[in-house]
Amino acid sequence: MSMIKGYRSSLLVIIITVITGIFTLVASASPVSESCVYHPEAYRGINLSSLGNELETTGLLGEIHGIVPEENIFVLAVRDPDNFFDFQHFSVIPGNKQTQESLKKLGRHDQVCLQGKLIKNPSPQPHIVVKAAFIMESWDGLAGYENYQYQGNIPADLQYKNHAIFKVHFVNSEGKILVVEYKDKILPIFVKNPDLTKDLYRGDLIDISYKTQPWPGHPTHLNLTLNAENPIKFVDRLVERHGQEETLAGKLVKFPKSPQLQFDVFAIEVITENLPRYYTLVNFEDRKEFEEIREKLANIWNNNLDSITSGRNFLINPSVKIEAQGKINVISPQQANPQILLENGDKIKQLSIAKSTL
Numbered sequence: 001m002s003m004i005k006g007y008r009s010s011l012l013v014i015i016i017t018v019i020t021g022i023f024t025l026v027a028s029a030s031p032v033s034e035s036c037v038y039h040p041e042a043y044r045g046i047n048l049s050s051l052g053n054e055l056e057t058t059g060l061l062g063e064i065h066g067i068v069p070e071e072n073i074f075v076l077a078v079r080d081p082d083n084f085f086d087f088q089h090f091s092v093i094p095g096n097k098q099t100q101e102s103l104k105k106l107g108r109h110d111q112v113c114l115q116g117k118l119i120k121n122p123s124p125q126p127h128i129v130v131k132a133a134f135i136m137e138s139w140d141g142l143a144g145y146e147n148y149q150y151q152g153n154i155p156a157d158l159q160y161k162n163h164a165i166f167k168v169h170f171v172n173s174e175g176k177i178l179v180v181e182y183k184d185k186i187l188p189i190f191v192k193n194p195d196l197t198k199d200l201y202r203g204d205l206i207d208i209s210y211k212t213q214p215w216p217g218h219p220t221h222l223n224l225t226l227n228a229e230n231p232i233k234f235v236d237r238l239v240e241r242h243g244q245e246e247t248l249a250g251k252l253v254k255f256p257k258s259p260q261l262q263f264d265v266f267a268i269e270v271i272t273e274n275l276p277r278y279y280t281l282v283n284f285e286d287r288k289e290f291e292e293i294r295e296k297l298a299n300i301w302n303n304n305l306d307s308i309t310s311g312r313n314f315l316i317n318p319s320v321k322i323e324a325q326g327k328i329n330v331i332s333p334q335q336a337n338p339q340i341l342l343e344n345g346d347k348i349k350q351l352s353i354a355k356s357t358l
Helices: 029-035 048-056 097-103 287-302
Strands: 060-068 073-080 083-093 111-119 127-137 163-172 177-182 185-190 205-212 222-224 232-236 245-255 265-272 275-282 315-329 339-341 348-353
Touching: 048 060, 048 111, 060 083, 060 185, 163 275, 245 275, 245 287, 265 287, 265 315, 275 287, 275 315, 287 315, 287 348
Parallel strands: 083 127, 185 222, 275 339
Antiparallel strands: 060 073, 060 111, 073 083, 111 127, 163 177, 163 205, 177 185, 205 222, 205 232, 245 265, 245 315, 265 275, 315 339, 315 348
C-alpha cells in the first residue's frame, strides 16, 4: 500500500490503539445534508480544539481507518485538506448496544460523519464518544469476497505466556503510542517508558515481555514488564535492511484502489517468525517502468481470479507465488509497508500456481 494520489511514494500512516467503539448509524439522507458540512479551515493543522468543535456541532468528517468488530476496534482518520501526511486518528467509545451492532456493518475506507465529544484519556491517542454517525460514502474494494476470518484468538493465545514475538503495527509520538500484531490480531500497548520504544519501526519483529492489562477488556491491552531485564528485544529490524539488494518470494497480494491509492498496488507476502509482512512492489524513478510493472502483475492477477481470497484489508492469491528482486526501501518509522524498489518488470518472476492448502 505504497502509492498515493499524484504518483508519490506513500507513507500511509495508520494507528489502531483503541478501546470499545460504537457509532449510532442513521440512514436518512436529510439529516446528513443538514448536519455534515465540511469546513476546510477547521481541519487545517489538525488542531484538536477545532476538530472537537466540529465533532460537537456540525459533525466531524473522516474515514474509517481500522475496524475489527470482534475486538470492538474502530478507528476514525481525519486529515489536513492541504497535507495528506498531516492527520489524526481517533478511537471511538461506545454509546449503546444497538449502535454497536450497527457499527459492525461499516468497513475500512468508508467515509463517515461523526457527532459526539472528545473525552479526557491518559493515552496519547484521542478518544471520542460518538452520539451519531452518518455514512457518507462506502468503499467496495473487497466487494464480492467473503469477509476475512481472523486466525488469532486473543487474549487466549497470550494467556499463559509472559513473552512472545510480535510485529510492530504502529509507533508514534516518540514511542508513546505503540500498537503490535500477534498472528493477525491488533493489540495496543500502554507505554510508560518511551525510551524502550522510540527506536521502533513499523514492521519490526520484537520479542516483548508483557502482562495483560486488566482494563479495558475489549480490545485487549498489554503492558510492558518493566522489571524484566530487557522488556523489548529486536528479532528482525527492517530499517537495517534499507538499501540492500534482496530477492524475496511470497504469495501475490493486491491492495485495491481506495481514497488513499490512485490505483491498485501489488505486493508479496513474506512470512518471518510466523508473522506476515507485505512488501509492496514499486518503481519511483521511471513512471513508464512502473506502469509496465503494474501491468505485468495485473495480468498475473487477472489470469488467476478463481483462487483469490480476502485478507484483513487487501486481497491475496494463496495459489500464486511471485519472486521479486530489488532494493529494500524503509524510510520512515511510520511507513505502512516495506517496499521493494524494482528496476523493471524483468525483476519479477512467477514461480508457481499450485492448489491452495489453506
